[in-house]
Amino acid sequence: MVNTCITLIILSSMILLAIPSVLSLDQDPVAVEQWFENLPNMTPKLTHLHFYLHDLVSGSDPTVFRVAQSNITSSSPTAFGFIAMADDMLTTGPEPNSTVLGRAQGIYGSACLEESGLLMTMNLVFTGADYNGSTLSLLGRNAVFHRYREMPIVGGSGVFRMARGVATAKTYEFNLTSGDAVVEYNVMVQHYN
Numbered sequence: 306m307v308n309t310c311i312t313l314i315i316l317s318s319m320i321l322l323a324i325p326s327v328l329s330l331d332q333d334p335v336a337v338e339q340w341f342e343n344l345p346n347m348t349p350k351l352t353h354l355h356f357y358l359h360d361l362v363s364g365s366d367p368t369v370f371r372v373a374q375s376n377i378t379s380s381s382p383t384a385f386g387f388i389a390m391a392d393d394m395l396t397t398g399p400e401p402n403s404t405v406l407g408r409a410q411g412i413y414g415s416a417c418l419e420e421s422g423l424l425m426t427m428n429l430v431f432t433g434a435d436y437n438g439s440t441l442s443l444l445g446r447n448a449v450f451h452r453y454r455e456m457p458i459v460g461g462s463g464v465f466r467m468a469r470g471v472a473t474a475k476t477y478e479f480n481l482t483s484g485d486a487v488v489e490y491n492v493m494v495q496h497y498n
């Protein structure tokens with residue numbers, strides 16, 4: 306009887322431990338410090354994220370706005386010097402009505418005189434069931450007319466604390482008239498939670 310009880314307790318605590326830590330992490334400073342102290346015992350894991358980013362400059366609900374430009378932007382073949390702030394939707398599929406996973410929030414601007422090359426500084430803010438409340442920080446060069454653009458993931462928060470990785474972007478749809486784009490993203494990240 307006692308043995309059964311103990312077995313049950315051990316089993317139930319094993320089940321508790323087996324629940325993946327998708328539940329929100331404690332963000333107070335002491336908890337963060339403890340998390341770092343425990344870091345040497347944690348095994349890195351690899352996560353592959355796949356989603357579509359909707360960069361909408363036109364229509365009734367634009368999600369990106371130009372906030373500044375240089376005095377050569379309008380005459381530059383690469384619109385050099387423009388800076389835009391975006392809050393773009395991330396969805397599971399290319400259709401705008403597919404399931405929302407989060408937003409890409411940040412600044413991008415034309416940083417190349419020779420070809421269309423953007424400097425991207427974006428936070429991927431996840432709000433879907435899987436990574437709700439966690440973020441990834443992307444910082445890189447986006448040569449928008451290249452087939453694939455590789456951009457570093459330089460960090461993260463929540464389940465993505467200390468994340469490192471690579472995002473590849475591929476244009477799914479680009480409307481030259483409106484400027485709206487749907488971009489397919491594959492993100493490989495190494496993280497701990």
Ligand SMILES: *[C@@H]1O[C@H](CO)[C@@H](O)[C@H](O)[C@H]1NC(C)=O
Pocket residue numbers: 376377
């Ligand atoms: C842009 O501004 C710079 C310095 O402010 C000036 O030298 C240059 O002539 C301007 N260019 C144009 C196209 O107005």
Ligand SMILES: *[C@@H]1O[C@H](CO)[C@@H](O)[C@H](O)[C@H]1NC(C)=O
Pocket residue numbers: 400402403
């Ligand atoms: C999403 O939009 C497409 C048309 O673009 C429509 O055929 C489809 O039924 C819509 N799906 C949902 C879940 O609303």
Ligand SMILES: *[C@@H]1O[C@H](CO)[C@@H](O)[C@H](O)[C@H]1NC(C)=O
Pocket residue numbers: 432433434437438
């Ligand atoms: C994400 O978290 C927020 C705040 O904690 C909550 O209101 C929301 O319902 C959650 N969304 C999902 C899809 O779990």
Ligand SMILES: *[C@@H]1O[C@H](CO)[C@@H](O)[C@H](O)[C@H]1NC(C)=O
Pocket residue numbers: 363480481482483484
């Ligand atoms: C491209 O954008 C223009 C202007 O907003 C719109 O009239 C047109 O239908 C769009 N083309 C496609 C293929 O969505």
